[in-house]
Amino acid sequence: MNIKKLLLVILIVGGSLFAFSGQDSKKVAIVKLVRGNAQMLAPDGEKGKIKKGQWLKEGTIIKTSGKTFVRLSFIDKSSMNIGPKSELKIEKFSKSEAGVINVLTGKIRSQVTKDYLKMDKDKSKLFVKSRNAVMGVRGTDFLFSTNKRSGATTTVLFEGSIVFNKIKPGESLRDLEAIVNKGRRIKPGEVSVAMKRYKKPTVPAKMNAQQFEGLNKNKTFEVSNEKNVKSVKSRVPAGLTGDVVSSDNTQLKQEIKKVIKVDLDNGSNQQNKVSVDMESSKGFVKGDDVKPADGVMVHVDTGIVIPPGADSSFDQNSGQWISTTNGGVSQAGEYIPPEGYSVTDEGQLVKLDPSGGKPEMVEIDIKPVDEMPTLEAVPRKKIDSTNIDDASGPEPAGTLDDPSDSNILEQPPLPEDCSTCNQPPNLFKEGGAVLPPPPSKTRVKIKVNKR
Amino acid sequence: MNEKLCRFIFVMFIFLGLLTSAWAKNSKELISEVFMKFENAKYSEVIAVLNQLEKRIKPNAKNYNKVQGLVYYWKAMSYSRLNDYEFAEKFFIKALDLKYFTQDIYYEYGQVLYVASKYKRARIAFKKSVNSKYKVGVSLYYIAFISQELKDYKKAVRFYKMIERLPAEEKNSVLQAARMQVGDVYLQQIERGNDPFQGVKEYVIPQYEQALEVDEKSALAAQIRQKIESLQRKYEIVLFRMRNGKPTARPPHYIRANFLYGLNDNVSASSEDTKSNLSTEDYSSSYYEVGFFSRYSFYPSDSFAYAPEFSFGLTQYTSDSTNILPYNKYYVKGALKMNYEHSYKSRPATFYIDLDYTYNADDADADEEFAVSDNTYGITLSEELQFWQNNPSTFRFRFENISAQLEADKSTILSLTFEQVIYLSKVTLFSYNNYSVTNYSEETSQANNTTSLTTRLDAIFPTFYKLFNPTLYTSLTQLEYVENTSRGKPLLSKFGVNLNRPLSKKWYLTLDYSFGSQAADEDSDVYKQQLITLNLDYIY
Numbered sequence: 001m002n003i004k005k006l007l008l009v010i011l012i013v014g015g016s017l018f019a020f021s022g023q024d025s026k027k028v029a030i031v032k033l034v035r036g037n038a039q040m041l042a043p044d045g046e047k048g049k050i051k052k053g054q055w056l057k058e059g060t061i062i063k064t065s066g067k068t069f070v071r072l073s074f075i076d077k078s079s080m081n082i083g084p085k086s087e088l089k090i091e092k093f094s095k096s097e098a099g100v101i102n103v104l105t106g107k108i109r110s111q112v113t114k115d116y117l118k119m120d121k122d123k124s125k126l127f128v129k130s131r132n133a134v135m136g137v138r139g140t141d142f143l144f145s146t147n148k149r150s151g152a153t154t155t156v157l158f159e160g161s162i163v164f165n166k167i168k169p170g171e172s173l174r175d176l177e178a179i180v181n182k183g184r185r186i187k188p189g190e191v192s193v194a195m196k197r198y199k200k201p202t203v204p205a206k207m208n209a210q211q212f213e214g215l216n217k218n219k220t221f222e223v224s225n226e227k228n229v230k231s232v233k234s235r236v237p238a239g240l241t242g243d244v245v246s247s248d249n250t251q252l253k254q255e256i257k258k259v260i261k262v263d264l265d266n267g268s269n270q271q272n273k274v275s276v277d278m279e280s281s282k283g284f285v286k287g288d289d290v291k292p293a294d295g296v297m298v299h300v301d302t303g304i305v306i307p308p309g310a311d312s313s314f315d316q317n318s319g320q321w322i323s324t325t326n327g328g329v330s331q332a333g334e335y336i337p338p339e340g341y342s343v344t345d346e347g348q349l350v351k352l353d354p355s356g357g358k359p360e361m362v363e364i365d366i367k368p369v370d371e372m373p374t375l376e377a378v379p380r381k382k383i384d385s386t387n388i389d390d391a392s393g394p395e396p397a398g399t400l401d402d403p404s405d406s407n408i409l410e411q412p413p414l415p416e417d418c419s420t421c422n423q424p425p426n427l428f429k430e431g432g433a434v435l436p437p438p439p440s441k442t443r444v445k446i447k448v449n450k451r
Numbered sequence: 452m453n454e455k456l457c458r459f460i461f462v463m464f465i466f467l468g469l470l471t472s473a474w475a476k477n478s479k480e481l482i483s484e485v486f487m488k489f490e491n492a493k494y495s496e497v498i499a500v501l502n503q504l505e506k507r508i509k510p511n512a513k514n515y516n517k518v519q520g521l522v523y524y525w526k527a528m529s530y531s532r533l534n535d536y537e538f539a540e541k542f543f544i545k546a547l548d549l550k551y552f553t554q555d556i557y558y559e560y561g562q563v564l565y566v567a568s569k570y571k572r573a574r575i576a577f578k579k580s581v582n583s584k585y586k587v588g589v590s591l592y593y594i595a596f597i598s599q600e601l602k603d604y605k606k607a608v609r610f611y612k613m614i615e616r617l618p619a620e621e622k623n624s625v626l627q628a629a630r631m632q633v634g635d636v637y638l639q640q641i642e643r644g645n646d647p648f649q650g651v652k653e654y655v656i657p658q659y660e661q662a663l664e665v666d667e668k669s670a671l672a673a674q675i676r677q678k679i680e681s682l683q684r685k686y687e688i689v690l691f692r693m694r695n696g697k698p699t700a701r702p703p704h705y706i707r708a709n710f711l712y713g714l715n716d717n718v719s720a721s722s723e724d725t726k727s728n729l730s731t732e733d734y735s736s737s738y739y740e741v742g743f744f745s746r747y748s749f750y751p752s753d754s755f756a757y758a759p760e761f762s763f764g765l766t767q768y769t770s771d772s773t774n775i776l777p778y779n780k781y782y783v784k785g786a787l788k789m790n791y792e793h794s795y796k797s798r799p800a801t802f803y804i805d806l807d808y809t810y811n812a813d814d815a816d817a818d819e820e821f822a823v824s825d826n827t828y829g830i831t832l833s834e835e836l837q838f839w840q841n842n843p844s845t846f847r848f849r850f851e852n853i854s855a856q857l858e859a860d861k862s863t864i865l866s867l868t869f870e871q872v873i874y875l876s877k878v879t880l881f882s883y884n885n886y887s888v889t890n891y892s893e894e895t896s897q898a899n900n901t902t903s904l905t906t907r908l909d910a911i912f913p914t915f916y917k918l919f920n921p922t923l924y925t926s927l928t929q930l931e932y933v934e935n936t937s938r939g940k941p942l943l944s945k946f947g948v949n950l951n952r953p954l955s956k957k958w959y960l961t962l963d964y965s966f967g968s969q970a971a972d973e974d975s976d977v978y979k980q981q982l983i984t985l986n987l988d989y990i991y
Binding site for chain 1: 479482483486489490491492514517518520521524525528532534536553554555558559562563565566567568585586589592593596624625627628629631632669670671673
């Protein structure tokens with residue numbers, strides 16, 4: 001009788017402990033702040049509106065509507081801000097290995113704690129992936145944005161270190177570390193975009209200083225109402241390049257020394273100076289390695305890259321190329337196209353027809369700054385239907401009940417860009433002439449007569 | 452009392468002295484800090500701190516103008532770098548009003564005025580910049596460019612040409628652009644005249660070419676080349692397309708070299724019976740080929756073109772079996788290809804005449820030495836028509852005279868060919884049909900006189916996953932021994948696959964596999980043959 005009771009108590013206590021510990025181990029993040037409307041779908045089927053103070057389990061899908069912002073605090077004290085019109089899944093988050101966040105669409109801003117899991121410095125502490133790219137986080141503060149329609153994923157690093165790579169179609173996602181190890185290492189202040197048209201993410205380039213500053217401050221995804229900025233004439237006359245017309249600080253330094261008797265040529269001033277690699281700053285295209293010029297602007301929501309054009313001036317202080325004709329940035333760090341241009345829901349930059357005709361798609365091909373045409377000179381092609389009403393925002397994320405995007409785990413990788421699929425076959429050689437088939441292939445048996 | 456007063460004054464003096472030095476120190480630290488911000492491109496913060504500093508400047512101080520001037524100049528530079536040209540201009544003016552001059556102030560001010568399209572004032576500022584010897588080359592360029600914008604072309608050219616006389620370090624960065632702009636001005640003037648063709652040819656293009664000479668690899672050089680090409684097109688100085696729309700070869704020369712490595716499992720086309728009595732090295736071997744091809748195209752008119760060609764090829768088998776050695780060979784070939792563009796039923800058509808001469812040598816004696824085997828002279832007349840638009844059909848008639856070293860090998864070949872290209876949405880088909888008649892001149896060899904009918908089809912597919920361009924081909928050749936009916940009509944069937952991959956703009960790699968099988972009445976004519984080759988092309 002006593003033994004039976006004891007066994008019963010052990011069973012009840014043990015069972016409850018087991019159940020509770022199991023439940024606790026799955027709770028990985030707490031909702032610190034909610035603004036607007038955000039929904040969640042837990043792996044056990046629980047769904048509903050996200051509330052402040054709510055614990056989220058591993059496997060939970062979070063979806064935000066427009067003008068919504070959610071701040072999560074993870075069990076390791078890392079924080080993550082989820083932007084409007086976003087959808088993500090906390091795929092994996094355990095104490096023994098790196099977590100995985102799957103962003104289907106939208107953007108997140110995350111601050112990962114420096115001693116996170118006290119793991120190897122060269123290994124990723126967290127993986128953030130989208131359908132076409134994966135990022136290994138080895139440092140702290142970054143922005144990650146992906147767009148389902150344009151198929152582009154953008155990452156901006158504010159502090160720390162991240163490694164970023166594109167996921168090849170059909171590539172196994174079991175070893176994310178191996179994928180990111182072959183990727184781009186991004187430094188603070190730099191941006192890289194994984195696009196359909198390029199095999200690899202763009203070589204990290206310094207982001208336009210104003211945009212970087214705006215994004216850095218904009219941790220809560222504020223949006224501006226600016227639609228367009230007015231283009232300003234470039235200070236670079238046609239034929240010259242920005243580096244030729246720019247001047248350094250020698251004169252200013254001399255004046256300060258002469259007038260205020262402050263010698264700026266010694267001490268900390270020299271140490272803090274930003275070093276500029278002029279050649280690399282111009283950007284390049286070397287096989288699959290494509291780097292826009294430093295000073296590049298990016299429409300973060302869609303991944304449109306706006307490289308500085310040949311009329312850009314060069315700021316020797318920041319080492320960046322500054323365009324006054326390619327648009328500008330808002331206080332919130334958003335790219336604002338110049339007058340007469342707009343960004344569509346499909347993630348396309350379009351030139352509008354002032355007479356109400358069909359807009360033209362601007363096909364930006366990243367090139368080094370001195371070969372990069374200005375936005376006005378970039379080739380364009382007519383498009384049939386484009387929703388340009390909601391010009392600057394990303395596409396709506398839908399709802400959790402939307403069957404089209406309910407299973408984010410099973411999303412097949414995007415097909416490779418097939419821009420060359422329709423190329424004419426290799427019939428033409430020798431300067432344009434059609435080659436006759438090699439006659440030797442149909443020749444009859446050769447009979448050799450001895451001399 | 453006096454002593455107390457003296458003490459007080461002394462203490463106050465020390466206190467004020469310390470305060471002043473602390474202020475001075477703070478100001479210097481602040482200046483240092485602001486400069487650091489400036490060097491790190493934090494221009495908004497620079498302006499904010501300079502505004503604070505400005506409040507500390509006493510209007511009655513001895514060096515007021517200098518310090519205040521410096522602050523204005525610095526603020527103007529910061530606004531200029533923020534692309535806020537209105538404020539930049541305002542502060543440059545304030546600095547200059549205080550007679551604050553630095554070597555670069557007029558250059559910076561000139562840029563601000565230029566952006567604001569205040570051209571005349573900008574030009575004056577840049578002239579002062581030239582006088583200050585600051586960025587003389589660039590300043591002259593600005594003056595010239597502004598003059599060009601103001602349609603003051605004489606002045607523009609004068610200032611552009613002044614750049615030519617500057618020392619290298621001043622002119623290097625602007626010389627190419629200056630020469631190009633002079634070309635632009637010339638063009639602008641010439642196109643207003645009566646005979647632009649002559650002017651473009653004699654002045655504009657040579658001027659652009661001078662600009663190209665400065666640096667042929669620069670990004671601007673590409674633009675200049677485009678300008679030259681568009682003028683050549685516009686004024687038909689150079690022929691870019693034939694009258695029927697075929698692009699002309701640009702550049703006119705074409706050079707290709709190749710190296711091929713292959714494996715042939717039945718070099719001598721031996722039957723299974725024959726092979727069973729031989730060792731493998733006697734009928735199978737790897738081999739390599741080295742080839743060279745060159746052509747130079749001339750276009751006397753838009754309907755007639757001719758191109759001399761020269762080519763060379765060597766085939767060498769690695770087996771030293773006496774059965775294989777006779778297949779080692781080389782050739783040297785010269786050809787003249789001519790074509791005349793005309794139209795047939797309102798569609799483009801081309802008539803070709805090809806003359807060729809080939810020197811062939813081989814190792815027929817298997818003594819590991821090459822000796823001349825024959826000299827072949829050929830003429831081909833072809834007509835390319837378009838029965839279906841953009842799908843050319845070609846008829847060829849060829850006569851070939853083989854003047855062999857051995858009388859027994861002297862022969863002639865007459866052939867008729869029909870080729871058809873069919874472009875479909877996902878594949879291009881190429882059909883080749885040939886009928887040829889071979890006649891030996893010596894009576895004893897006439898048993899080898901043949902007629903042959905070949906039909907071949909190539910299916911050329913688009914790029915496969917950006918990896919390679921695949922082609923599948925198949926052919927049938929029916930041979931008939933005209934004078935020796937007992938040998939029947941051997942039928943050779945063949946199929947193959949060809950994978951081509953450009954490695955770069957100049958290098959191409961091709962992998963080819965083919966399988967051939969001949970059926971015949973005579974056992975010795977029955978054979979099978981497999982061939983695999985890897986070819987590397989270099990195109991100059």
